[in-house]
Each structure stands twice: as structure tokens, then as C-alpha cells.
Amino acid sequence: MITETIEFPNPETAIAFAGIGEAHLKLLSRQTGVTAVLRGQALMMTGQPKAVERCRQVVRSLQPLWDEGQTIGEPDILTAFHAVDTQRSDDYRDLQKNILAVTRRGESIRAKTFRQRQYINAIQSHSVTFCIGPAGTGKTFLAAVLAVKALLNDDCERILLTRPAVEAGEKLGFLPGDLQQKVDPFLRPLYDALYEFIDPEKIPDLMERGKIEVAPLAYMRGRTLKNAFVIVDEAQNTTPAQLKMVLTRLGYGSRMVVTGDITQTDLANQQDSGLVVAQRILKAVEGIAFCQLSAADVVRHPLVQRIVAAYEQYEKR
Structure with missing residues (x-):
């Protein structure tokens, strides 16, 4: 048994790295078998030499984040383990450096996993990108x-942000208000993503000027979408005809991202999902990319990742 110590810049950084209820230290222990204990601003790792060295490499690989006081989540730590175990530390450093944007609150947004980076690269290099994965993987947000x-x-x-107005057990006719008020609850997740980067008070003006449009999928029929960035969310709830309709709206200078979780389809009467059908038909078409995210890419509360993993395991039976 050996003990190694890593000093953090200050106690605040050390506490932030440890996570709520020292969840991150517990994760390090589960993954390596070492005993990870925080003493002031020092992290003490005790265990077998190989396990301690693996733990040390992971903590050091995260140094660019904790040195700058950035928030560290469970996906960061799991990706660091993957990088260390597969000798991809250089790739992981590149992942940390590549900041996509900064939110209104000053938070840096970047890919947290290698598959998220592949997804971002696909969007940047393809006219149409499909992303399929469970809740919390950053499909719509990225x-x-x-x-x-x-x-x-x-x-x-x-x-242009759009999604089908379909939810489990609900119909638009039973919701109060006019049509826009009826569809707003279905489009709320898209608004939430915009609010991270654009002052909510400015969004109505941008919408009035046509710079941002948030609409149900039915509004897409008969249109040609030129010089636009189109996001089709919750595409698992489209029919094959609906998804074909919106895909063929793509005009010159436009880019389209189609996201969905094929395990959470709310279509009635066992109807085929447009997303599933499109995956079969379009996978080999040049200019279209398909990305698959999994439970390992969940970047919400750590419990979400475990919930997704449990359902995946159950559905394999």
C-alpha cells in the first residue's frame, strides 16, 4: 500500500473537485479501489501502487479544469478514466481546450465526452446530422x-427550432389558450437552451425580425428553409412522412440537426417512428451524419445516467 498526495490551489478548489457529498471522491474510489480522502486542500490517495497511479493520472488530467475553477462533473471524470485507460490523454487535453461558447453567466461550454465531440464535429462538417441518444446527453443543447x-x-x-407537438397521454385540444399558447409547452426545452446564451428580453425582438423561429413541425409544410440553422427536436415522435417532409425543406446555405431518443416514442397505435425509418434509409447518404450517444454521455445529474443505464439493461432482457 502506498499514499500519494495532490495539492489543490486552494480549499475552495479542493471542495469543488470533491463534489457534493464528496461524490467525485467516491467515484474515484469505485473506479480504482483506492481510498481518496480530502484533508484541507490536499487529496490523499491510498491503495495498491497501480491503482494509486491510475487515480493520480486521472486527477492530473483534470487539472486544466480545476486549476481555473471550472465546474467538474461525473462525465468529466469518467471521460478522464477512459482517456487514461486507452492512452488518449492528448485527445482529452484537446477536448478540454475546445470551448464552444460562453453562457451569459460566464460558464464555458465544451464537449464533455469523446462522443459529444464527434457529434459537434459532425454538425460542423455535414449539412444534415442525426443524433440519437437518451435524455440528458446534450443532443438539443449542443x-x-x-x-x-x-x-x-x-x-x-x-x-429555426421545431418539434412535433406530441407527448405521452396528452393532446393539444385539451390545453388552454390559442394555438401558440398550446404549443409553447412542447417547445419549452428549446427556449431554455436559447436563454443560456441570449438575454430573454432580446428573444422576442429576434423572433419578430425572423432571426429566431420556434414552431411546431406542422408549420414546416410547403416551406423552403434557406440560410438557416434548423434543429428538429424529439424526432422519435415524428411519423416517417413528417420527417421526410421537414428534411426535404432544406435549402441552400442551411444546416439541419435532427435529435431524438428512439426508446421514448410517444406515437399512438404502434406507429413507426420517422427517426427509426430515417436511420435505416439515410445512413449511407453522402452529406448526412448519424451520431449515437449513450448513458456514458449523460451530463445531467449523475442519477440520470444510472436511470438510463438501468433501463438499457432491462430492455436487453
Whole structure:
């Protein structure tokens, strides 16, 4: 048994690295078998030499984040383990350096996993990108980040966010208000992503000027979308005809991202999901990319990752 110590810049940094209830230290212990204990601003790691060295490499690989006081989450630590175990430390350093954008609160947004980076690269290099994965993997959020960035850099003339107005057990006719008020609850996740980067008070003006449009999928019929960044969210709830309709709206100078979770389809009567059908039909079409995210890419509360993993395991039976 040996003990190694890593000194953090200050006690605040050390506490932030340890996580709420020292969850990150517990994760290090589960992954390596070492005993990780925080003493002031010193992290003490005790265990077998190989395990301690593996733990030390992971903590050191995260240094660019904790040195700058950035928030560290469970996905960061798991990706660091993957990088150390597969000799991809250089790739992980590149992942940390590549900041996509900064939120209104000053938080740096970047890919937290290698598959998220592949997704971002696919969007940047393809006219149409499909991303399939469970809740919490950043499918819509990362697409919205790139869309806002494109709009602010004048790489597109407008952002169009759309999704089918379908939810489990609910119908629009039973919701109060006019049509816009009826569909707003279905589009709320898209608004939430925009609010991270654009002052909410400015969004109505941008919408009035046509710079940002948030609309249900049915509004897309008959249109040609030129010089636009289009995000189609919750695509697992489209029918094959609906998804074909919106895909064929793509005009010159436009980019489209289609996201969804094929395990959470809310279509009635066992109807085929447009996302599943599109995956079969379009996978080999040039100019279209398909990205697959998994439970390992969940960047919400750590419990979400465990919930997704448990359901995946159950559905394999």
C-alpha cells in the first residue's frame, strides 16, 4: 500500500473537485479501489501502487479544469478514466481546450465526452446530422449552442427550432389558450437552451425580425428553409412522412440537426417512428451524419445516467 498526495490551489478548489457529498471522491474510489480522502486542500490517495497511479493520472488530467475553477462533473471524470485507460490523454487535453461558447453567466461550454465531440464535429462538417441518444446527453443543447454561435457570427441568417407537438397521454385540444399558447409547452426545452446564451428580453425582438423561429413541425409544410440553422427536436415522435417532409425543406446555405431518443416514442397505435425509418434509409447518404450517444454521455445529474443505464439493461432482457 502506498499514499500519494495532490495539492489543490486552494480549499475552495479542493471542495469543488470533491463534489457534493464528496461524490467525485467516491467515484474515484469505485473506479480504482483506492481510498481518496480530502484533508484541507490536499487529496490523499491510498491503495495498491497501480491503482494509486491510475487515480493520480486521472486527477492530473483534470487539472486544466480545476486549476481555473471550472465546474467538474461525473462525465468529466469518467471521460478522464477512459482517456487514461486507452492512452488518449492528448485527445482529452484537446477536448478540454475546445470551448464552444460562453453562457451569459460566464460558464464555458465544451464537449464533455469523446462522443459529444464527434457529434459537434459532425454538425460542423455535414449539412444534415442525426443524433440519437437518451435524455440528458446534450443532443438539443449542443445543437442550440452551435446554432446561436452561427447566428452571432453571421454564418446563418436565422435559427429555426421545431418539434412535433406530441407527448405521452396528452393532446393539444385539451390545453388552454390559442394555438401558440398550446404549443409553447412542447417547445419549452428549446427556449431554455436559447436563454443560456441570449438575454430573454432580446428573444422576442429576434423572433419578430425572423432571426429566431420556434414552431411546431406542422408549420414546416410547403416551406423552403434557406440560410438557416434548423434543429428538429424529439424526432422519435415524428411519423416517417413528417420527417421526410421537414428534411426535404432544406435549402441552400442551411444546416439541419435532427435529435431524438428512439426508446421514448410517444406515437399512438404502434406507429413507426420517422427517426427509426430515417436511420435505416439515410445512413449511407453522402452529406448526412448519424451520431449515437449513450448513458456514458449523460451530463445531467449523475442519477440520470444510472436511470438510463438501468433501463438499457432491462430492455436487453
